[in-house]
Amino acid sequence: NAGVTQTPKFQVLKTGQSMTLQCAQDMNHEYMSWYRQDPGMGLRLIHYSVGAGITDQGEVPNGYNVSRSTTEDFPLRLLSAAPSQTSVYFCASSYTRPEVAGDTGELFFGEGSRLTVL
């Protein structure tokens, strides 16, 4: 069972370049999300999805796009990279939202993707 898989693990971009961070989960989870982790800031929510075809913005969505065409995949796109987007990115998923399942709301995280924008 692979869980949540993120690719690539490392990437260096030049300012203005575009790229896509891939995220795939094999647990049939409804809920998927993207976070960025910066020093002293913890993890901040970029975008999330509660099911295929449904996405919404988190705390820091500017400069990022997402789509959810399948249950398994939730790619994060940087259309024009900026140095301020240098960060470690985490994808996370859960079976469903806590208020629906009445459970803990546990998120399963990928191993992270370290992005540097020069």
Add this chain to the structure above:
Amino acid sequence: DQQVKQNSPSLSVQEGRISILNCDYTNSMFDYFLWYKKYPAEGPTFLISISSIKDKNEDGRFTVFLNKSAKHLSLHIVPSQPGDSAVYFCALYNFNKFYFGSGTKLNVKP
């Protein structure tokens, strides 16, 4: 303005003693409160959680306490073990969104 704060960036504890990690929040809207543990170069992993209708939840060596009037969440680890050395994040949930604190790095000394 951050809604979730972990004011202690680091904590050092002797093996076998209690570790207490704290988290404060500013908004009463949160429904679920969670703790995650993170090792270097890995993604966070879930540790324990509590819903807003409870004030305590235990799982083995880990206990989470919620004081809603003080808007304060804490994690107690008893007894602490060297393998507990990691960064601990509190996370608060409301309507599809999780809000994380900045983390506390715990060092458990043998």
